[in-house]
Amino acid sequence: MRDVAVVGFEQSPCVRREQNRNEVEVLVPVLRALREQTGVAGADCDFICSGSSDYLAGQSFAFVSGLDAVGAWPPVSESHVEMDGAWALYEAWVKIQMGQAETALVYGFGKPSMGDLPMTMALQLDPYCVMPLWPDAISMAGLQARHCLDAGVLTEREMAAAAARDRRHAMQNSNAQLRWDRSVDEILAEPYLANPLRKSDCAPISDGASAILLAAGDRAREICERPAWIRGIEHICEPIDLGVRDLGRSRSTQIAAEKAGVGSGKIDVAELSAPFTHQEILVERALGLSLDSSSQTVVNPSGGALAGNPLMAVGLSRIGECASRIFSGEADRGVAHATSGPCLQQNLICVLEGE
């Protein structure tokens, strides 16, 4: 395999609602900043890949306008996934592996605030038997959390601890949306939103965009002083039906993590995209990260998805947040996670290393 690295990362601040700017207007400054950071213009990249969702935008072909932000002229070699930008990064990484590109621009963007997000997400479910019941995304996650609690997989206190940790970390991250310091007991005193989930157990609804530049071998070293080399990147999808999955673990995360080689060295930093606290705990366990405080892994130093959740960009941002800490020398080895589908149906794991 070729050595491919993340060599640049930019994001817009995660906000509850981009009141005035449309998607292209959110994306343009992100791509401009990435160009300034790396010295490489998006349109000059050998390959470009993006992730977005028509249902979040409320219209068909929402991704087409993204090309306006890139300045795709002369015409570019380009593709799009109807998935989080983390999977767009995977496609771009494959393209570089093929030897058809040395550099690739990857971006993801979404404005979930435009619609009723939990209800929109119901349209992911089986359209014949499940979706007509309109189970919203929070209720679906609540079913999983209830299973985890009743099966003794985890406790509400552990969930609250995850909620508190991520928002406390986010106080150091000016791009995060939820930034606060509350005790576990304060969180446990909150009323239930969708029993057993409290509001603090849920990721916020966020608008935003992020972008990453990938480069191979020596080109990566030219662009970035300390590239974040991709040592493993894998993704796995489970069946959608909750009845055929073990909801008390994230088997797809575990398979992807094993294939990506997460366990073959010390992990300094982990950035997780789980939108609910119990899911974050399941992902931590699937990655083999220890939960006790003596663990050397810093989980979600940015605050993770629980502090800022711009769908279609949030997974890509986790890879970027992880890479940033390798750029700066804060970390030598990290793991980033992205997810899609109800109750952690589909998961992507990316292992990054500095030299």
Added chain:
Amino acid sequence: MSDRQMDGDKPSEHDEDVTLLRVPVSLDYDYSAGVSASRFLRGIEQGKLLGQRCPVDGRVYFPSRGSCPQHAVTFGDETVDLSDKGTIVTFSIVRVPSANIPLELPYIAVNVVLDGADTILMHVLDANPEDVHMGMRVQAVWKPREEWTTSTANILYFRAIDEPDADYDQYKEHI
């Protein structure tokens, strides 16, 4: 909005296959026009047609989306006032109904380049289908002033004006 139009069979006897079910979907969205389009729409609310100039090649975009798709630069705040007269660069006579288009059939869909602009506006023409042709000079017909809102629908349609056709070479790059 609503979709999943699955009209057809009535609920069937239970010894028959279910081949269709009807599941109406309705989702509401709050669109943001965007900073640049808002400026354009505030203009059209006042009956003004505001374009924006690309700082790289000087070309005037109307309607403007705030940045140049070719050069990836932002346009800034400056606007260019445009005439409501223009030239039809190409057109189609539409005889297909569409649920979202409130026009009687047939109607004439036109790509118009306004005088002073360097991009096309898609709109409709009020004319006999036999008379429409490329290069035709046209002018906007506006709704009554009291009905103006932040929408290109303030222009009811375009209508032919008594000017000689534009020369093909003048507008061919906009096709």
Added chain:
Amino acid sequence: MAELTAVVGIGQTKYEAKRLDLSMPGLVRDAAEKALVDADCSWADIDAVILGKAPDLFEGVMMPELFLNEALGGAYKPMLRVHTAGSVGGSTAIVAASMVQSGVHDRVLCVAFEKQSESNAIWALTISAPFSLATVAGAGGYFAPLVRGYIRRSGAPEDTGIRVAVKDRENALRNPLAHLRLEDISFDLVANSPMLWDPIRYLETCPSSDGACALVLENESLASKRSNKLAWIHATEMRSEPTMFSGRDQVMPQATLDNAKNLYKKAGITKPREEIDCAEIYVPFSWFEPMWMEGMLITEPNQGWKMTYEGATALDGDFPVNMSGGVLSSNPIGASGLIRFAEAARQVRGIAGEHQVDGARKALGHAYGGGSQYFSTWIVDSAKP
């Protein structure tokens, strides 16, 4: 460095206006199972599933690959969903091929589908967004003015589009899977069909179809063990440009010209019209055959209509185009591009049945989408590169 990759399995559903006998999972599974049978392998032999389709609003399911995971044997496997507008079927094949060419996977399943009967495509394409007067009625409304621009520019005779439609509809009579099979097809039948989006007539447009198409792609070490004829991928290419900018040539976009040049360079082709034996081109409105003959550099600018006129693109012509009947005869939108790629592969494998071009060895598969701004193409050959 790229692994050689071959198309070893091809499956297609019967294309119809309404496949009431199949759900969405049933539809994709039907195509996938046929591809597996053709490839003589089982679900367990597949390393990853790549799914493509056009906008989610067409069926009212958000990211339908999630609920189709099991139907496609994708449980606990990698699954990727591609969406690049109308070119998506082609792009899906290219992304799937890259998974093998990169050495990441050995054997992948590539599927594209559309079940248009479960929603309303014209509605999904013409959502009444605020702030503007909706005037563009579906894809035909968008493309008809461009067709008029082509006619003006090329001086093509007005009946060129009719001739393309007659040719493709005659070809469809040789393809048992085609949706529209008009036994009484004639020049007059097309000429007298209603004008929908002037200058485009009813029988010059594509239908709305339900259907799915699937491919099994394999690396060289696996494919070389096979004794049957395969379709080896010689080159793939994708090019995109923005929808609208000042002076954009929408009739003959730079992206199609760049796509063609790069594709032929990768495939080592210098004289495409002579070296390529046949082509499946994305022609949703008949006039796009002459337009893309120029756009794919098969002929000189403004000369594409002559190929139609001279019969060059007919099944027995020197450059047969859309032997299967093309998009004009079957149009499950998200799958339409993949069907072009699959039919090109069938030709070089010599398994195209009644619409086989004798001795075809090298074929072009083509798809485009958006406002004539996304292009994806491949060259397949019966011999290894």
